[in-house]
Amino acid sequence: MSAPAGSPATTAPATPRLAAHRVSKWFGEVIAVNDCSLTVGPGVTGLLGLNGAGKTTLFKLLSGLIEPSQGRVLLQGKRLRREVGLFRRLGFCPESDALPEWLTGREFVALMLRLMGFGRDEVRRRTEQALHDLHLAEAGGRRLGGYSKGMRQKIKLAQALAHEPDIIFLDEPLNGMDPVSRREIIELVGRLGAQGRTVLVSSHILPEIEAMTRSIILIHHGKLLAEGDVTEIRDKIHDHPTIVALSSPEARRLASFLAGQELVVGVEIDEEGRVVARTDHAVDFYRELPGWLLENELPIEEMQTMDDTLQAVFDYLVGD
Amino acid sequence: MPGPHVAGDRPLSTPLAAFWIGLFSFREMLRRRRLIALGLVMLLPVGVTLLWRLLDNEGLISPALWLANLGGVFYVHFLVALVALAVGLSAISEQVDEGTIIYYWTRPLERSAIYLGRLLAAQTVATVLLVGSLVLCFLVIVAGNGSAVTWNFLKLYFGNCVVVAVGALVYTAIFACAGTWLKRPMLPAVLWAFGWESVGTSPAPQRIKELTIVFHLRNLIRNTEEGSRSFPNLLEELKQALLHEEPVPEWRSALVLLIVLAVATVLGILLLRRKEIFR
Numbered sequence: 001m002s003a004p005a006g007s008p009a010t011t012a013p014a015t016p017r018l019a020a021h022r023v024s025k026w027f028g029e030v031i032a033v034n035d036c037s038l039t040v041g042p043g044v045t046g047l048l049g050l051n052g053a054g055k056t057t058l059f060k061l062l063s064g065l066i067e068p069s070q071g072r073v074l075l076q077g078k079r080l081r082r083e084v085g086l087f088r089r090l091g092f093c094p095e096s097d098a099l100p101e102w103l104t105g106r107e108f109v110a111l112m113l114r115l116m117g118f119g120r121d122e123v124r125r126r127t128e129q130a131l132h133d134l135h136l137a138e139a140g141g142r143r144l145g146g147y148s149k150g151m152r153q154k155i156k157l158a159q160a161l162a163h164e165p166d167i168i169f170l171d172e173p174l175n176g177m178d179p180v181s182r183r184e185i186i187e188l189v190g191r192l193g194a195q196g197r198t199v200l201v202s203s204h205i206l207p208e209i210e211a212m213t214r215s216i217i218l219i220h221h222g223k224l225l226a227e228g229d230v231t232e233i234r235d236k237i238h239d240h241p242t243i244v245a246l247s248s249p250e251a252r253r254l255a256s257f258l259a260g261q262e263l264v265v266g267v268e269i270d271e272e273g274r275v276v277a278r279t280d281h282a283v284d285f286y287r288e289l290p291g292w293l294l295e296n297e298l299p300i301e302e303m304q305t306m307d308d309t310l311q312a313v314f315d316y317l318v319g320d
Numbered sequence: 321m322p323g324p325h326v327a328g329d330r331p332l333s334t335p336l337a338a339f340w341i342g343l344f345s346f347r348e349m350l351r352r353r354r355l356i357a358l359g360l361v362m363l364l365p366v367g368v369t370l371l372w373r374l375l376d377n378e379g380l381i382s383p384a385l386w387l388a389n390l391g392g393v394f395y396v397h398f399l400v401a402l403v404a405l406a407v408g409l410s411a412i413s414e415q416v417d418e419g420t421i422i423y424y425w426t427r428p429l430e431r432s433a434i435y436l437g438r439l440l441a442a443q444t445v446a447t448v449l450l451v452g453s454l455v456l457c458f459l460v461i462v463a464g465n466g467s468a469v470t471w472n473f474l475k476l477y478f479g480n481c482v483v484v485a486v487g488a489l490v491y492t493a494i495f496a497c498a499g500t501w502l503k504r505p506m507l508p509a510v511l512w513a514f515g516w517e518s519v520g521t522s523p524a525p526q527r528i529k530e531l532t533i534v535f536h537l538r539n540l541i542r543n544t545e546e547g548s549r550s551f552p553n554l555l556e557e558l559k560q561a562l563l564h565e566e567p568v569p570e571w572r573s574a575l576v577l578l579i580v581l582a583v584a585t586v587l588g589i590l591l592l593r594r595k596e597i598f599r
Contacts, residue, residue: 065425066596078329085329085428092426098419102351103344114340115427117332159423 017041018062018167018198023071025057032057034222035071040167040200044193046209046216047202048310050318054222056095056171059202063092063169075167088116091165093156095172095202101145105136105155108144112159130162135184149176157185167198174208186211210310218317225317230310233317234282240316241265241278243306244285251275254298263288276306334433341424341437342444349407349445358406362453365394369460383461383468384476390457391480392541395450396534397521400487401513403446408495409505411442412588416500416597432589439496439585446488451481483540490533490581497588500595523555526565533580536573 018040025033033054040062049055060066061073064080064087072079075086100108109130113123131137134154139147144155153176160168170189174182189212193199203209209216216233218226226233234242248254255275259267263285266278279285282305293300306312331337349355372386412435415421424434458477462468491513498505520532529535559565 063426065422083329084430085331087331087426088329088428090426092422094419094422096419096422098422100344100348100420100423102348111340111344112423112427115332115337115424115429117428 017076018200019074020058020062020068021072021074023058023061023068023073025054025061025066025069031222033061033068033219036219036222036224037071038217038224038227040198040217042193042196042198043215044189044199044201044213046213046310047200047219048204048206048209048216048314049219051204053220055202055204055219057222058217058219059169059171059200062200063090065092088163089166091160091163091168093160093168093170093173095175097149097152099144099147099152099155102143104141104143105131105147105151105158106140108155109140109159109162113162116163118163126162130158133161133188134158135181150178150181153177154181157188161192165197168192168200170199170201172203172205173201174203174205182208206310206314216310216313218314220318226313230313231282234313240312241280242282242285244277244279244282245270245274245304245306246277246300247272247274247302248298248300250298254300257292257296257298261288261292329428331428331430332433334430334436337427337429337433338437338440341429341434342440345411345438345441346444349441354406355445355449358403358449361399361402362449363456365390365399365453366456366460368394369457373460373463373465383465384470384473387457387461387473387476387480388541391454391476391484392538395454395480395484396487396537396541397518399453400446400450400484400537401491401517401534403449404488404491405495405509405513407442407446407449408439408492409499409509411438411492411496411499412592413499413505416595419597422597431593435496435500435589435592436585439493439588442496443489443492446492447485450484450488454481454484479541483537486540486577487533487537490537490577490584493581493584493588494533497584497591500588500591523559525563526568530568530576533577536568536576539568539573540570 020036020038023033023036024031036058047055047059049058057066061068064073064075067081074080075089078086080086103111106127109127110123113126118126127140128137131140134157136151136154136158139151144152147155153173157170157173160170173185173189177185186208189199189201193213201209201212210230214230215228216226216230217224218233246254251269251273255267255269255277258264258275258277263279263281264277265280268276270276277285289303292298369386369390372381412421415424415438421434425431454477495505495509495513498509502508517532517534520529520535521538522529
């Protein structure tokens with residue numbers, strides 16, 4: 001779970017891909033997920049959606065907890081629900097606060113490891129490691145019924161990660177956590193992604209997702225609205241040109257130059273004296289900009305993309 | 321770094337998984353508050369037996385007859401169904417309602433192993449409660465009354481224990497299945513256990529009574545020597561004589577109970593396999 005530096009044994013080899021092929025799920029006449037096809041690869045991916053968008057249903061479909069009404073969810077080409085042994089490769093941290101209250105934290109993690117098939121010594125070692133990594137070693141002997149909300153969240157993470165799964169599902173993982181713990185978990189998630197594990201994080205709190213990853217899956221009204229890197233997705237939203245603010249001691253000259261470029265659809269100077277340019281092709285704009293600045297000897301002190309944020313992308317896509 | 325004992329993507333073996341789940345479930349069920357209430361109910365026959373020992377100084381009712389009526393009437397007619405209902409109905413449904421079953425469902429476990437583990441734990445709790453209560457009754461019956469401990473009495477006692485245990489297994493399996501199937505199983509379960517099942521102890525035609533569990537349980541106790549003297553058995557013998565009914569052989573009742581146990585268990589497993597939760 002915590003990766004000692006330079007330790008190849010902790011890197012997940014041949015990370016399996018999780019894929020959904022034309023997956024739909026309906027309940028009576030309500031279609032919760034409608035014909036979604038996607039692939040989740042190594043690294044951290046955020047699953048976003050408003051309440052009622054189908055996010056939770058899609059999350060549960062991908063994690064094998066529910067069966068699709070149509071389509072398939074595959075883990076390395078195998079159907080997840082039909083081969084329960086594949087759950088050995090998965091770690092799942094549910095959103096629900098429900099825990100077996102009468103067990104101690106240590107007993108809970110140990111039981112989960114037993115059910116993964118580990119022997120006694122390995123169960124003991126992994127349990128202590130998981131509790132230590134999530135700063136629960138001292139509380140490991142206390143009953144789960146006496147845990148605070150933050151501790152409950154951590155013990156859920158501990159049972160999800162103790163067996164070092166290749167694919168990890170985290171449903172609202174930062175619920176109830178204090179700021180220090182949130183930072184620790186965000187760093188942990190980042191480490192897991194850097195190890196090559198596939199981490200799917202479901203959350204409706206965009207800054208949390210943004211702190212963990214730039215790769216997202218956006219679902220709205222049961223349909224897949226966007227999938228991929230936030231910047232690339234942003235670049236494809238032509239109805240809302242990307243806004244880039246540049247601070248320069250030669251603002252007027254810079255503005256005049258940019259106004260003549262094909263990639264730029266609008267230029268103005270804001271109240272703070274910054275040159276604000278709008279472009280429909282942000283990726284191309286970023287690629288060309290250094291060359292323009294050098295060739296024309298246009299100095300800039302600072303550059304900021306005003307709406308290349310997850311919030312902006314979300315608002316543009318869902319708001320439309 | 322050592323990995324799990326089970327290599328590759330094979331699920332944990334059903335017996336091993338059922339064992340671990342059963343062990344933890346048993347410990348969990350012992351902690352439930354309802355067990356205190358059940359424990360008190362289990363002391364009721366013990367108290368009544370104590371009262372009989374204190375009041376029946378002249379030995380109007382022999383220990384064997386007392387035991388036969390206690391086992392054949394109070395336990396089989398009432399207590400077995402009550403305990404099995406209290407323990408079995410929530411064996412699976414409680415974890416589904418609480419949402420904690422998700423932790424089993426995200427392990428490499430067949431759902432049959434999950435169901436069997438929980439069911440075996442519930443059946444163990446029910447059996448321990450019922451047989452434990454019978455043990456206490458036995459101790460009260462024989463305390464200071466060593467002459468009551470004859471071979472026939474012991475046969476009757478162990479026969480009662482076995483039948484009560486079988487009843488616990490069968491009823492718990494039925495209620496666990498009902499709890500898995502229905503969203504609100506309590507009312508149908510109570511109506512069945514204390515409504516329909518009472519047909520099995522009524523003067524109804526034997527063909528109808530054979531459709532109840534309690535009939536077959538009582539049939540297993542009936543054929544012991546002292547058991548045949550119990551009041552319900554006397555009524556049954558009278559009815560059979562009047563209606564020219566053939567008594568059902570013990571083996572047939574045992575087979576029926578075994579089949580019901582198997583069917584209820586398999587059905588429960590199939591229902592759990594199809595179950596989905598969305599919490």
